[in-house]
Amino acid sequence: MKSYRKELWFQTKSRREYINITSQVQQAVKESGIKEGIVLVSAMHITASVFINDDESGLLYDFEQWLEKLAPEKPHSQYRHNGFEDNADAHLKRQIMGREVTVAITEGKLDFGPWEQIFYGEFDGMRKKRVLIKIIGE
Ligand code: ZN
Numbered sequence: 001m002k003s004y005r006k007e008l009w010f011q012t013k014s015r016r017e018y019i020n021i022t023s024q025v026q027q028a029v030k031e032s033g034i035k036e037g038i039v040l041v042s043a044m045h046i047t048a049s050v051f052i053n054d055d056e057s058g059l060l061y062d063f064e065q066w067l068e069k070l071a072p073e074k075p076h077s078q079y080r081h082n083g084f085e086d087n088a089d090a091h092l093k094r095q096i097m098g099r100e101v102t103v104a105i106t107e108g109k110l111d112f113g114p115w116e117q118i119f120y121g122e123f124d125g126m127r128k129k130r131v132l133i134k135i136i137g138e
Contacts, residue, residue, distance in 0.1 A: 004032030004135040007044075012125030015073070016093075018060045019120045021050075021131065025103070026110055028133045035108045037137015041118055042100035044130040047090035049097035049121035067093045067123075090123035097121045105137055 006028045008021060025041055043050045053059065071092035072078075079088030101118060104111040110118075120131055 001136060002032065002034055002037075002138055004028065004034065004133075006031070006133045008120075008131040008133065009128060010120060010122065010125070010131070011128050012122045015090075015123070015125050016064065017120075017122045017125055018063065019122070020055050020117050021120050022055075022110070022118045025118050025133060029105055029108065029110065029135060032135045032137075034105060034135050034137040037105045037135060038102055039105055039110070040100060040102050040132070040134045042132045042134070043094070043120070044132050047087050047094050047124035048129055048131075049094045049119075049123070050100050050131060051098050051119050051121055052101050052103075052116050053119065054115045055117040055119075063097075063121075067096070070096065087124040093123040094121070097123075105135070 008024055010019065025039060029039060041050050071089045073089045076082045076086045081088035081091065
């Protein structure tokens with residue numbers, strides 16, 4: 001069995017962003033030389049997510065609206081976590097959008113269903129953060 005590890009780095013311009021990282025994950029699969037296996041794509045921070053969904057601008061807007069209804073950023077004082085920080089909403093948003101995804105690799109490609117795309121969801125950005133890609137297989 002072979003394994004391959006890679007980190008992707010992000011520094012978003014705004015506090016919240018949704019970035020399609022599918023091509024970067026496929027590139028890592030190519031670099032690994034693994035044709036049959038599994039790729040794990042995982043946010044390395046507790047205020048960011050990796051998730052799979054449709055790359056459709058209306059849907060990404062809907063995620064933003066929905067998450068802000070569930071866990072509004074402000075007022076910061078509504079959260080106990082915000083004693084020394086102001087990112088409680090980002091922890092909650094990440095929890096609902098998930099930490100990681102796993103995708104099957106078949107014949108060297110991400111074995112997706114229709115419209116599936118991999119996203120990095122940033123909820124407390126404007127600083128350097130990472131995503132881990134770990135690939136195992138042969
Ligand atoms: Zn925090």
